[in-house]
Amino acid sequence: SILRNDAPLATIVAGIQRVLAAFKQANDLDEVVVVNLSSAEAFSRRMPEHNDIGALAACMSNDDKEKFSSGIVYAYAAIDAGCPYMNFAASISEEIPAIAQLARERGVAHMGKDGKTGETLVKTVLAPMFAARNLKVMSWISHNILGNRDGEVLANPESAREKLRNKSDVLTNILGDDSVDSQVRIDYVKSLDDWKTAWDLIHFNGFLDTKMIMQFIWQGCDSALAAPLVVDLARLLDHAQRAGLSGPQRHLACFFKSPTAVNEQAFARQFEMLVDYVRSCRESEQTT
Amino acid sequence: SILRNDAPLATIVAGIQRVLAAFKQANDLDEVVVVNLSSAEAFSRRMPEHNDIGALAACMSNDDKEKFSSGIVYAYAAIDAGCPYMNFAASISEEIPAIAQLARERGVAHMGKDGKTGETLVKTVLAPMFAARNLKVMSWISHNILGNRDGEVLANPESAREKLRNKSDVLTNILGDDSVDSQVRIDYVKSLDDWKTAWDLIHFNGFLDTKMIMQFIWQGCDSALAAPLVVDLARLLDHAQRAGLSGPQRHLACFFKSPTAVNEQAFARQFEMLVDYVRSCRESEQTT
Amino acid sequence: SILRNDAPLATIVAGIQRVLAAFKQANDLDEVVVVNLSSAEAFSRRMPEHNDIGALAACMSNDDKEKFSSGIVYAYAAIDAGCPYMNFAASISEEIPAIAQLARERGVAHMGKDGKTGETLVKTVLAPMFAARNLKVMSWISHNILGNRDGEVLANPESAREKLRNKSDVLTNILGDDSVDSQVRIDYVKSLDDWKTAWDLIHFNGFLDTKMIMQFIWQGCDSALAAPLVVDLARLLDHAQRAGLSGPQRHLACFFKSPTAVNEQAFARQFEMLVDYVRSCRESEQTT
């Protein structure tokens, strides 16, 4: 982690910003979009200082490293430098109110968090079906196994905590029901390499209390699922920035497990938000 | 089948209508909704006479039984008698233009066809996800096994033809892609009784031509899934009839595998049509 | 646990033996077979005192409860009283050398441990196939979910430890390969009640390093699978006792996850041991 670095926070931030500026100049770019693609961080505690940019900036000046995750440091550095920022990782980062405040002040677009690539994507597609058909989900058990670096990091319960929360919260939100027994496991299985495999069992209750079961098995290549989303998101964030939008870009919710400043978790409705954005962009382009 | 009856078609229709009238009177009802819940019929050919109520009525007068399925006879009898009619079965019935014409003339609401209770429901929920993520579905293989009377009837390829078409067409429609290899099997497995089990394998292609696989297994109790839909549909059709609506009730599309007069097959968007209907009914009730 | 009882160990043992004697007399029985059907115990440490009946008896006289699990106390009481004893539970019990010694001294037949009812049964059936075909198993991942009292107890990692060891060791033994990545999870899912569901993924390597996958899903009713085994075992243990056999009854290995004094874990070969026993009993009966 960057925070194991001995240098003071302010020095680290200045260093990151120098790298960004150099990269921009060297490649003769108009805009640099910063994307957090690191593995999940152990840091998972929300703090009062996260709610106000003044308080957070003070912590930075005082070099109070306890208040910062790597994700927050990078988000701070990028947004402060005017770069659109996207958090594709599970870690705490741009979603804290202090950063949102900074983004508005700097006029910078940002969005997160935790790319929705596989098992959680399917969850947010299937769960609305059960709700729409009034089939009460009693239990939703998810077992994820994978063998890449992400899997290795998530084998550490501290690192997995934020990820598991993102993967599980979607159900309670969509089903509108606290009583669903939602359990998520992530285990590291080296031989699988990048082939993330998930088994989900959904135990649900229908008419006349009939208990039924749906199961799915997802065998996806994690990187091949994530990469095109990152490319699309970088373009879309750049587009929003050029259109003069700042703060959280809610129309990108369908790309994330825990979309910043968006309550909607049902994938189909999130996708409609993106379609609406594209439609309204086209209309305003035609008017001009 | 009712058509194996020796009586002339016109006599059969009059007989059905007498039964409906007697039932209505005996139970002191305002309205009788007729629901086709029979197993799939072998009859599956569209004919020119199905396109015009005059031509169809002439066939009936001439007792030309070749032109009629049981489903068409019942739909004719019910709608001609002013009863809202719903085709929950896979057979050809109210969706032919001649019947729609009759329904408009009589001011009768109707809808079909083929209740979307399990495997096809899941298909129309999952397929839009692959389209939205630009994951090209190469093959979608469905194997359905069940042991109830429906399963027994569908073991006959003639009877299964219309059902298989309904179950398969949804994919081409949603994915907008004729090249998907969509295969559906339905086999009769007596020991399973009413426990319809479906295994679906979806072979899809992602970024950099990476081939990936999703599978699902659906273990549902067929009757317990169908019954509440039938109850809801009867109420909703009755509601539409009372509201003065006639012809195909498109807002009920989410209940059917092959919704009459509706192109949309994606479940989430079909469900929005129902939500919109309910919302607009509420608004007009509040205005009144 | 019986050990939370305030009474001294010797008093507890005497109490158990009184109950057994009373039961035998009240029902006018020739023989009482004692079966341990309790849920898994947290106690899982092997101790030097477990290796010698003299040392264990001394611990009992000194009321040294640290050295005893409930399973050991019951095994001691039953065998000391001349009752054949079977450990169907995962806990440490009759398999310790001290008890085996006591059984030989008293001429009592016994066997354990941990009934092989479902997922582990399948493991010991499938694993020999991979070995016989020289398909190298890289990973074998097992996820068990269940909602009965056993599941509740096993949600406690301390209680699950012995069970997980029994479920995992079979693979290393059969595959003769320490390098297999064998992982077992047991999670409590209340809504499933007695319906133990297991998902196993086997990742194996074939000719020319081709990686392949087999998965299985076991949906069994735990009690309905265990009960007939317990009945059969009680009869078989009684039969052995009457035939004058004492000590661990190796021919019953096929009933247990971790068969006492037996190295063979492959189910088919264990079953042959039972078939051989039956055959030799028949032959000696015919000779007589």
Added chain:
Amino acid sequence: SILRNDAPLATIVAGIQRVLAAFKQANDLDEVVVVNLSSAEAFSRRMPEHNDIGALAACMSNDDKEKFSSGIVYAYAAIDAGCPYMNFAASISEEIPAIAQLARERGVAHMGKDGKTGETLVKTVLAPMFAARNLKVMSWISHNILGNRDGEVLANPESAREKLRNKSDVLTNILGDDSVDSQVRIDYVKSLDDWKTAWDLIHFNGFLDTKMIMQFIWQGCDSALAAPLVVDLARLLDHAQRAGLSGPQRHLACFFKSPTAVNEQAFARQFEMLVDYVRSCRESEQTT
């Protein structure tokens, strides 16, 4: 098929034998083992002429092509030329009594038929478990999908008939029960290429008539599973031939779905036959 060749049967056989002799000479070989690796043939009828080598030879002289499959022609040619012959395909070939007679006369070892590489292998491993535990299998449903040339050929019901029989008969044999509802489907799914995928659902009945389900999914690379078996079989057949054995080599039963002249279908017991053979070979080598 070779039989679409206009040449008379005797000429075809002589041609095959010339090729074998030339291959043997060109490569300076002691022995040539002939392996039938072709896709399944449509020919599947047993005829009286298949029971006697004299009758079959007469049909050949009379060029009565109706009595011959390609598999029989090749088996005849190879064995008549003194080459050990193995039928790895599903077609009718060396297992007919006439060929066995020829093999004994020429002193040639042979074996078949239909390599047991994947789904059927698992069947013959799992079915004995259900029998040993007295769990009554009510239905065993197998759905195989694959995209290689074999899959394409088997999409033709005529070609699949013999294969389906081989895949299904094993169950009745092992379970000793004609009442099991055994259904096997093989469908061609081009996109899967050589990745044969099988879904099996086993519906079984336990204690107190409790219905339970086991499912497995096999994702194997067909060629990588078959190739090493073919190599091993060629060596083993050569070994038998050198050891002076002729006729069907029963100890190779574990490699075949429908082993010639062997009733045993349980894999573990078939494998013991191979182990016994190896053991007895070693012993006789040591004696010598």
